[in-house]
Amino acid sequence: MDHLGFLFAANVFVWGGILLYIFTLKKRQQALRKDLELLKASLNKDSES
Amino acid sequence: MLRALDGVSFDLSPGAFLTIFGANGAGKTTLLNILSGLTRPTSGTAIVAGHDATRGDPHLMKKIGVISHASCLYADLSPLENLVFYARMYGLEDPEDTAVKAIERVGLKARIHDRVRTFSRGMLQRLSIARATLHDPEVLFLDEPFTGLDPRASSQLKEYLRALHTGHRTILMTTHDISCGLEMSDRVAVQVKGRFAFLEHIDNVEKNGFEKMYLEMMG
Amino acid sequence: MRQYLNQVTAIIWKDFAVELKTRELFSTMFVFAVLVILIFVFTVDLSIVNVNEVGPGILWVAFLFSGTIGLNRSFMLEKENGCLQGLMLTPIDRTALYFGKMLSNLAFLLIMEALLLPLFMVFFNVDLFRNLGSLLLVILIGTVGFCALGTLLSSLAGHLKTRDIMLPILLYPLIVPIAIGAVRMTSKVLMGEPLSEMWNWVGLTLSFDIIYIGVSIMTIDHVLEE
């Protein structure tokens, strides 16, 4: 009657989903930061030359 | 913020003919869209024929006419039906009569009941002029009017534009065609990357020198 | 005010003039609607279900699907040759533009529905005349809601490259209340129930109509800006 499997599955989905979302957010942010740094560096080089 | 236009500022007295040169993407169309009230700029003011163009004021629309590479005509309707429709949109008295007269003026009377879809580029452009001047606007905006016209059609277009200009309309035109622009206008400007890089009265411009300078600006 | 009405009627007149010449939109919509009904006849076993329950659903699916085609087509007409820009350069209030297009879409869809109803009667052997007045009213308020929202969204999706697919994706979830309400009401009317028995549905559909006409009036300016 307790259906612990279902409770477990629901937990996996909820917390897994939230963590996955946070993880993708972090990834996206890191990738963008890197792009930004590269861009800034190339801009600085341009203005120097 | 990305800016398509930056620090463009100019005054045009009534009856002037200004031509703006510039490469694709220099912001010429954006400028015309703002002046004709189609695009609202994020900042800045534009007073056209006494109305604030940045407000989307319907009264402004009665005083301006726009001719662009798009003909703005319904391909499946006849010239008459098209212009009667536009005359009604402008709220003109006697739309039928006004439309017929406008079509006569651009010499398309013979094809008045044909479908616009069957028209050549030159005929479309003429009908487009009839459409844009149906309500007798004070100010005309021309966005690359010579694109895609054969020499005969383009010399005809020049004639119409001269006639419109001598009717004391203010005209603002953008084009790539240097000789055409210099020949027609009494003021020229060069737009580069959203800014006016050059703005002079035609008397101070020497053709060969201008061409060289223009090409330099284009890089 | 007179000028406003004049502009609205001019747009409707223009849409009809184009349609009379090309006869594209109407034939497409009608044939498509008949095909939708046909597909349902083949896929749903009508011998085991009550036609009065399923029929209205099929009818409305046909209305909504062919209506979507009409909306797409109607906006494409304005995009060809940059006509929409030409319209915006005339001294027209954006809401007049909206009402003109909305009413012409509505007129086309209503005519198509009027032609489809007799076919529906024959195919499904339903008696439409028992409650004709209520039936027409129910169809009218449902179609108004569809066109009110559909015109707004088609003028929005019309600027996209993927307009053919984006319009239904945006439109269908939002018209769920209309889809449910119109089908329920049509089914009840066909079973002989008077309108007074379904005020909740009539009220819901009317609120939908009013809300989305209101939203369109408030936002059409932002949708049509270049």
Place this chain on the structure above:
Amino acid sequence: MNEETSAPEESGHVLFWLTCAGLATALWAIFLFVPTEKTEGAVQRIMYFHIPSAWLAFFAFFIVFVSSILFLWKKDREWDIYAQSSAEIGVVFCSLVLITGPIWAKPIWGAWWVWDARLTSTLILWLIYVAYLMLRGHVESGSARARYAAVVGIAGFLDIPLIHFSVLWWRTFHPKPKIISAEGLGTGMDTTMLVTLLLSLGAFTLLYFLLLGQRIEIEKTKDEIDHLKKERLYSH
């Protein structure tokens, strides 16, 4: 530059630890504090994060609605960023609701999916906001994207009550499934259950703001990159 960013970063840290603490407390309450419900058994514990997820999604869509109105009014990119970020978070949690709902329904109702009013409305809501995000992906020009999205953000939210009633009446002829409904919140409930639910609701609300902050930052970085790219284009 560093001095400017230090203040929001600090408040971000506070929010982060607060959210962690909130979630930890909620988890403790859900699994250790609250007693097992008699009729439904342990599965009922799903409700303690199912309902907060639904609340969070709904709240996020409400923020989309408000931001969309403010955007059309002020034409400030800031509001567009809020709307977009909030819509994405709303869709994520709406998806979680749609996943946990059937997992709960299977042992209790005996079927994964029942066309119950609340489940159906949630599905439609999910579709509306997925369409919203798709629309954003399909418009090239930034200003048009923001305007179109705002119109859909407003139209979508105003549809919610209409959808709710239509779906509710749609099913009137069928037996109404027994669920823990919002109306029943607190009435048929034990105090410990109510406390647990409220704790969880609070923790999820904090989580929303934490995620929103992260999402907004991503969008702002993107803007900065676009800006620099444009600048480089001009400088050449």
